[in-house]
Amino acid sequence: MKIVERLRQGPAFSFEFFPPKDEAGVERLFETIAELRPYQPGYVSVTYGAGGSTRRLTVDLVRRIKRSVGIEAMAHLTCVGATREELGEVLAELAASGIENVIALRGDPPRGESRFVATPGGFANASELVAYIRGRHDFCVAAACYPERHPEAASADADLAHLKAKVEAGADFLISQLFFDNADYFRFVERARQAGISVPIVPGIMPITNLSQVKRFTALCGARIPTPLLARLEASGSDAEAVGAIGVEHATAQCRDLLARGAPGVHFYTLNRSLATRHVLEQLRG
Numbered sequence: 001m002k003i004v005e006r007l008r009q010g011p012a013f014s015f016e017f018f019p020p021k022d023e024a025g026v027e028r029l030f031e032t033i034a035e036l037r038p039y040q041p042g043y044v045s046v047t048y049g050a051g052g053s054t055r056r057l058t059v060d061l062v063r064r065i066k067r068s069v070g071i072e073a074m075a076h077l078t079c080v081g082a083t084r085e086e087l088g089e090v091l092a093e094l095a096a097s098g099i100e101n102v103i104a105l106r107g108d109p110p111r112g113e114s115r116f117v118a119t120p121g122g123f124a125n126a127s128e129l130v131a132y133i134r135g136r137h138d139f140c141v142a143a144a145c146y147p148e149r150h151p152e153a154a155s156a157d158a159d160l161a162h163l164k165a166k167v168e169a170g171a172d173f174l175i176s177q178l179f180f181d182n183a184d185y186f187r188f189v190e191r192a193r194q195a196g197i198s199v200p201i202v203p204g205i206m207p208i209t210n211l212s213q214v215k216r217f218t219a220l221c222g223a224r225i226p227t228p229l230l231a232r233l234e235a236s237g238s239d240a241e242a243v244g245a246i247g248v249e250h251a252t253a254q255c256r257d258l259l260a261r262g263a264p265g266v267h268f269y270t271l272n273r274s275l276a277t278r279h280v281l282e283q284l285r286g
Contacts, residue, residue, distance in 0.1 A: 001072055002140035003043050003101045004172040007200045012042025012265040013281065014202070017272050019046060019054035019061060026061075028272070033069055035274040039281045042265065043072040045103060045175075048080075055082075055090060063097040074142065075099060078107030079129055083121035087129070088136065095137050103142035103175065104129040104166075108220075115152075127165040134170030143171035145201060147179045147188040151222035160195050173200040175267050178217070180208075180250065181226050182257050203258050206269035207276035208233065208247030210240070248276055252283040259284075 006012050015036055020026050033044065046061045048054055062073035075094055077087065094102065106126045109116045118124040123132065126143055133141050143166040146159060153159035163174070174197075179185055185203050192201060208214045211233045218225060225233070229250055236242035255266050268277045 001100065002172070003072065003074060003142065004140050004200065006042045006072070007173060007202070007264045011259055011263065013039060014041050014265060014267045015044045015270050015277065016204075016267060017044060017046050017061075017270060019048075019057040020272065025272075029061075030064075030069070032270070032272055032274040033065065033071070035278060036270075037069065037071065039278070041071055043074055043101065045074040045076060045267075047076045048078045048105075048107065059090060059093055059097070062094070062099055066098060072101065073099065074101035074103055076105060077102050077129065077133075078105045079118065079123040079126070080107035080109070080116070081119055081122075083119060084123070084132065085121070087122070087132070091133060091137055091139070095139070099139075101140045101142065102133060103144070104133055104171070105144055125162070127162070127169045130166050130169040130171050140172050141170055142173050142175055143167070144177065145174040145188070145192070146177045146222065147184045147203075148177075148223050151220070156191075160191060160197075163192065164195055164197055167197050167199055171199060173202060173264075175202045176204045177221050177223060178204045178206040178269055179223050180229060180254070181224070182254055182261075185258070185263075186261065200264040202265050202267050203254075203263050204267045204269060205251055205254055205258075205280075206271075207244075207251035207280055209244045209271075209273075209276050211236075211243055244276060248279045248283070251276070251280045255280060255284055 020029050046058050048058055058075055062075045065071055065073040104126050123129045130141055133139055145163050149156045149159045189201050232246050270277050
């Protein structure tokens with residue numbers, strides 16, 4: 001099923017995974033998926049490694065998830081390190097495997113480089129990739145958005161203009177970067193609607209389990225940790241259990257509010273672990 005059709009049926013939970021480094025990691029990933037399956041995810045997504053380094057594994061994983069596990073799977077596709085022809089081959093393979101959903105991303109610069117440079121014969125941005133996909137296949141195409149602005153954008157208005165270009169190129173729905181203050185998401189959705197962007201905007205949530213880790217993530221993606229939440233986390237010091245409990249509590253409150261106010265679902269950044277996400281989902285069930 002195309003994910004945009006699933007979203008029309010009502011709010012959907014979804015989970016993001018990344019390709020593991022070895023076969024043991026792959027097996028642990030499928031254990032995680034099995035633990036999350038009872039929560040009836042509308043779909044899951046599998047990311048690309050840096051510079052497209054896991055392209056082969058990403059394709060293999062989404063195929064296995066859909067065929068063997070029976071959950072709709074979406075493959076990430078980035079512009080980094082690939083020509084049009086190479087990306088065309090990946091798309092053809094996904095289509096031949098029965099995959100109906102992809103998310104088109106520009107991608108981060110390769111490690112050690114400070115800015116993105118288009119691959120010769122490739123794409124300069126996600127809008128070009130979306131248009132390319134739309135012109136060749138009948139995929140449901142997702143794209144990314146940033147409630148607190150993309151860190152490379154000159155301004156919030158410029159970021160919104162780039163987002164509108166992705167939607168006009170053919171993106172069917174959007175998944176947001178992680179955020180920890182729902183006010184940022186709802187302000188962003190309002191601005192997007194005023195700009196003429198009408199597609200579903202799915203909020204991305206990551207339950208905090210490790211403070212130093214989430215600080216690194218937010219520094220990279222331009223998100224912020226609200227001061228009261230940060231103070232609580234820092235007061236927990238090295239108590240990992242306390243940090244995790246605070247993270248689950250905050251993520252649960254975010255999800256309740258998001259769904260009550262009309263969000264089309266919640267996309268969980270799982271980091272290939274199920275425990276924190278399962279705790280959130282159990283709280284929501286209760």
